[in-house]
Amino acid sequence: MNVIIYEDEHYNNFLPLTWTHPVYGLRCGINTLAEKIARQYPKTKIQYSCRYYLPIEKLMKFERGLFINGRVLANKHLAKDIPLKGKDEVFVCGDEIVAIRAVSHDFKEVRKKAKTKKVKVRMIKYPWELIAELGSQVNEDKKALKGKGRGKKDKSVVIYNAKNVILDKGAVVEAGSVLDAREGPIYIGKGTIIKPLTYLKGPLSIGPMCRIGGEVGESIFHGYSNKQHYGFIGHSYIGEWVNLGAGTTNSDLKNNYSSVKVIVEGKLFDTGEKFVGCFIADHAKTGIGTLITTGATIGVGSNVFGGGVTPKQVPSFR
Template identity: 40%
Template structure:
């Protein structure tokens, strides 16, 4: 029995608000989430997931994995740091590891290791220290694999690395593909269309700078222009949009306007004009018409981002916005460069947003923000989900209530 075990550590806080309602390894980085990359590329017989305890009920509900239970794990374990990007090359390197060996990046962070289950007692902590794995005294091999430290690294990697192309290579090899319909204007060869996708005449797709994958049940209407590398998820509708390089649209999104180097995690809407770039948008987010984010400062300076209670210098010129799950933005909202919007926020008005809006906030910059009442936030979440024929489960409702408590200090500052 060989178990694949993916865990998160203390640096999960660097990825808030997108990790309030999911483990860090369930963030999408390319066509696949970090966990999916590991699952699909590393041979294993069983899957185990370790996460913060308050997430465990929802993770058990969504997966068939062993969750936070060392007693169910025995024998050989492939241990994967949930912040690691398991590319095809890294997966090959992992396959060469012997028991007692680890892949470590240039910063000394664990990427993956092969160990005996009895060595994993340090995982009993909710969020172990970054270097807690070192107590296993493993033989280390150096790798150039990426271990994410901050959320803003994801859109940068989408645009500047081959993470999307690497995922598309894996997915397209296993997909039922069809040809482009008549009337679609295409440039380049690496355009992959899954059976069941509908692309209307007049759509323009360019794979000159990277591949494009269009999933089943998706719909693309003119005058949409898609530039690769880009990924369009299952059931997503792209309506007259400009999809720039580095864009990943998860399942069941509604997208219009212009999107560049951005992840829409899934089940979110930006159906109208407006620009979102170098950003990460969570699930069940609605972005109103003409709402736009800035991803470049007027003075071409580097961007600072709010991370776990303080402003952090990114050292990057192009950083957009980060919007937590279940947040709603009305028409014409202006998102400042590097804006962080918490979960379950309701923002309206044409004013420029603050750099940070705490979770469960209601209001705008001019009038100020009040607390978004918890029961009303949950009711809105359930309504939006029902429109996509998805039920808000009891475990998910309890998770929202728990995170409301955990984020109370944000709203008191």
């Protein structure tokens, strides 16, 4: 039986990040949500289903198999709680569908008629939850990296809690940088270069082929993005092919220490979190001296310049 990782209607909660990625293509830790699910079902064919306009190998026709919601944050118990073998069944957690096993009927019919089973799983519902789970997920994902090539660091680099730092193949940390992994792990992806005199604070996950300078902490860089100069990025999710100009800095804490609000589907949503940075979608650019307000979202292909503080939401292609 195949596993089909699918995307439900809650991808809207993750916009603008999910304009160019299915929700299961977002990173949490080192790997994407889809990669975490697939890891729990080894030697099983994995298929994907998402919005028609995304360039993903999609399931063109709903067939039979084990359909797993792409927002599941998979752990080592997933395949036991939701096994491949069995009868038609719908797995739920609270009021959300976690998975559907379609054996004798197709997906849609099983969803309506099959018996349900309650399971305990973590479902990611909002983008700031990816940051909240970052530390534990880097620790979990690094187990799959054993035996892989390691990167290089200059002899002058200072590392606090070195056992909590992972340099993947081709990663380079240049002179005078400080990697502080005392409060969480730090992962630096393949081919990524950490520029001289950079300060990194864990938990932190930087994807492949990034260029990082200044101060970065408690954030996810999806990959292929540049923040080469001074400035601070914290508690944030940075997409692919993003370029942050010199001095670009985000706020991740309000002056009155109240919980941060983020615009979700056009309305201000209280995250309940004291520390929330920004969410920058693919191909966005910021000019020098850009100051990003707390809980801001910046859309796909946006060009933010002119200095000063950004609005709470920057639309795509602005």
